[in-house]
Amino acid sequence: MKPMKLRDILAKKLTKKEMEFMTTSFDIVGDIAVIEIKPELEKKEKIIGEAILAMHKNIVTVCKRVGLHSGKFRTQKLRIIAGKRSKETVHKESGCRLKLHVEKCYFSVRSGTERLRIASMIKPKEDILVMFSGIGPFVCVIGKNCKYNSITGIELNPIAHKYAVENVEMNKIKSVKMVLGDVREVVPKMSKFDRIVMPLPRTAEEFLNTALTVAKKGTIIHLYGFLGEEEFEEHKKKIISICKDNGFKIKIKDLIKCGQFSPKVFRICVDFEVI
Numbered sequence: 001m002k003p004m005k006l007r008d009i010l011a012k013k014l015t016k017k018e019m020e021f022m023t024t025s026f027d028i029v030g031d032i033a034v035i036e037i038k039p040e041l042e043k044k045e046k047i048i049g050e051a052i053l054a055m056h057k058n059i060v061t062v063c064k065r066v067g068l069h070s071g072k073f074r075t076q077k078l079r080i081i082a083g084k085r086s087k088e089t090v091h092k093e094s095g096c097r098l099k100l101h102v103e104k105c106y107f108s109v110r111s112g113t114e115r116l117r118i119a120s121m122i123k124p125k126e127d128i129l130v131m132f133s134g135i136g137p138f139v140c141v142i143g144k145n146c147k148y149n150s151i152t153g154i155e156l157n158p159i160a161h162k163y164a165v166e167n168v169e170m171n172k173i174k175s176v177k178m179v180l181g182d183v184r185e186v187v188p189k190m191s192k193f194d195r196i197v198m199p200l201p202r203t204a205e206e207f208l209n210t211a212l213t214v215a216k217k218g219t220i221i222h223l224y225g226f227l228g229e230e231e232f233e234e235h236k237k238k239i240i241s242i243c244k245d246n247g248f249k250i251k252i253k254d255l256i257k258c259g260q261f262s263p264k265v266f267r268i269c270v271d272f273e274v275i
């Protein structure tokens with residue numbers, strides 16, 4: 001017998017009209033499902049949550065998104081619609097266990113492949129800086145899967161930083177320093193790095209001059225952004241120009257799409273080297 005799909009279960013509980021508003025895909029963070037529910041289905045959200053719990057034995061809580069990621073901590077309001085009343089979980093990714101509070105910290109399960117892409121580029125003896133380190137997924141995935149000299153993570157949200165410190169310990173990551181603070185204040189006092197990861201897509205380039213204070217010849221920078229395809233070339237020129245204004249010549253190595261923000265807007269990463 002074919003296994004039941006969520007859509008099949010809900011088709012028995014919702015009207016045809018209501019089914020048209022139903023999105024059946026959702027993110028799974030540890031044992032928490034995070035789902036988008038359209039306003040037309042608000043009255044049926046408990047039924048939807050219960051159906052998800054019944055179908056997925058590994059999920060114990062179902063949350064619905066209430067608004068977009070916002071504020072300087074890039075957090076998102078979530079409301080529990082079914083299951084255990086907890087927003088703290090442990091997510092497994094690339095051999096790491098990552099503990100977090102899904103509402104009080106930013107974390108995207110969708111960036112797992114991108115974190116591994118960065119990890120695959122690390123060479124032994126590198127000193128790596130992860131700006132905007134959140135609950136520590138880049139730090140832990142690199143720490144667990146690569147040979148390196150040191151990793152430094154910097155995060156502004158005290159709650160995310162607390163989880164990052166716990167995650168580094170839980171995953172036994174060595175030669176790591178996690179700093180709570182604003183990268184603009186902390187980074188300029190540090191020594192130079194071989195690689196700098198900048199995962200703050202909306203405004204990362206505003207922090208490029210800060211990153212350059214700890215760059216040297218050969219430093220590789222990974223700068224994230226949200227862009228439409230028609231903006232790619234202009235964006236590369238902008239990065240070259242910011243670096244030039246700061247006295248650095250760079251070579252763009254790649255611009256890759258590493259996620260989808262909306263139908264025509266991608267999460268992108270520009271990899272470039274200081275030459």
Ligand SMILES: C[S@@+](CC[C@H](N)C(=O)[O-])C[C@H]1O[C@@H](n2cnc3c(N)ncnc32)[C@H](O)[C@@H]1O
Nearest residue numbers: 072073106107132133134155156157182183199
């Ligand atoms: C998009 S999240 C990325 C978090 C993490 N790297 C990940 O991939 O899950 C950006 C993070 O940058 C932090 N942040 C924002 N402005 C910052 C600043 N000036 N200095 C340090 N961290 C900052 C936010 O609190 C947030 O946790």
